[in-house]
Amino acid sequence: MSLELTGVTVEFGRADARATVFEGLEATFAPGRMTALVGPSGSGKSTLLAVAGALLRPTAGQVLLDGEDLAALSDARRASARRERIGYMFQSGNLLSGLAAADQLLAAVYIGGGRPRAHRSRAEEALTRVGLGHRLRHRPEQLSGGERQRVALARALFLSPKLLLIDEPTAAVNRSQAGELAALLAERTHQDDCVTVVATHDPAVAEAADRIVDMTALTAGAAPSARPGR
Numbered sequence: 001m002s003l004e005l006t007g008v009t010v011e012f013g014r015a016d017a018r019a020t021v022f023e024g025l026e027a028t029f030a031p032g033r034m035t036a037l038v039g040p041s042g043s044g045k046s047t048l049l050a051v052a053g054a055l056l057r058p059t060a061g062q063v064l065l066d067g068e069d070l071a072a073l074s075d076a077r078r079a080s081a082r083r084e085r086i087g088y089m090f091q092s093g094n095l096l097s098g099l100a101a102a103d104q105l106l107a108a109v110y111i112g113g114g115r116p117r118a119h120r121s122r123a124e125e126a127l128t129r130v131g132l133g134h135r136l137r138h139r140p141e142q143l144s145g146g147e148r149q150r151v152a153l154a155r156a157l158f159l160s161p162k163l164l165l166i167d168e169p170t171a172a173v174n175r176s177q178a179g180e181l182a183a184l185l186a187e188r189t190h191q192d193d194c195v196t197v198v199a200t201h202d203p204a205v206a207e208a209a210d211r212i213v214d215m216t217a218l219t220a221g222a223a224p225s226a227r228p229g230r
């Protein structure tokens with residue numbers, strides 16, 4: 001697995017309200033390496049993850065996953081790439097309401113046509129690994145913010161995707177949990193040879209990473225903020 005972004009531009013809005021988040025961005029992410037994507041709030045970290053994860057189609061440029069341009073695929077093929085090859089953790093966690101923690105992980109098995117029951121003990125182990133062995137039957141509304149984040153992280157890792165795109169995994173957890181989650185991500189990256197990109201403000205995550213990339217350096221020469229009327 002390799003990930004390469006070439007000439008990637010993202011603009012939101014139209015005409016007078018158009019804003020360019022970045023323009024002509026170039027970045028390469030190697031397998032077996034965890035990259036901490038740092039930079040000020042609003043610099044485009046989440047946007048880069050959304051583009052890399054085929055959640056957002058760029059205005060221009062290529063997003064090459066093992067040489068295949070995700071930006072050029074049909075919506076259906078982008079959806080199957082997301083399902084089969086990409087583990088994504090959103091900043092907000094984005095858990096399904098009303099579903100117990102273990103079932104949050106098993107939902108992807110079900111959607112992919114598999115039999116959730118065959119994977120239940122593995123789902124429970126995955127939750128135990130993030131310190132939630134005592135919360136397997138709890139629903140999101142019964143969990144704390146940090147616990148919800150840990151469920152979302154376990155879910156992102158569950159189907160062993162080779163591309164891991166993780167947005168602020170430690171925002172709602174305490175310091176020792178932050179270190180553990182960062183170490184877990186690094187371990188998984190190295191063991192499974194994943195391409196891992198983690199947007200973060202947390203020094204504990206940056207410390208566990210193999211490489212730190214500053215969004216402002218990546219977009220140097222591009223347009224990091226709104227440019228009305230362009």
Ligand SMILES: Nc1ncnc2c1ncn2[C@@H]1O[C@H](COP(=O)(O)OP(=O)(O)OP(=O)(O)O)[C@@H](O)[C@H]1O
Pocket residue numbers: 012013019021039040041042043044045046047048199
């Ligand atoms: N759907 C959207 N429509 C218009 N502008 C958007 C949209 N999504 C993001 N933006 C803008 O794009 C810019 C980059 O946002 P992004 O969320 O990628 O930044 P970030 O570096 O992840 O910030 P943070 O560290 O606060 O999470 C911001 O100025 C934001 O307002």
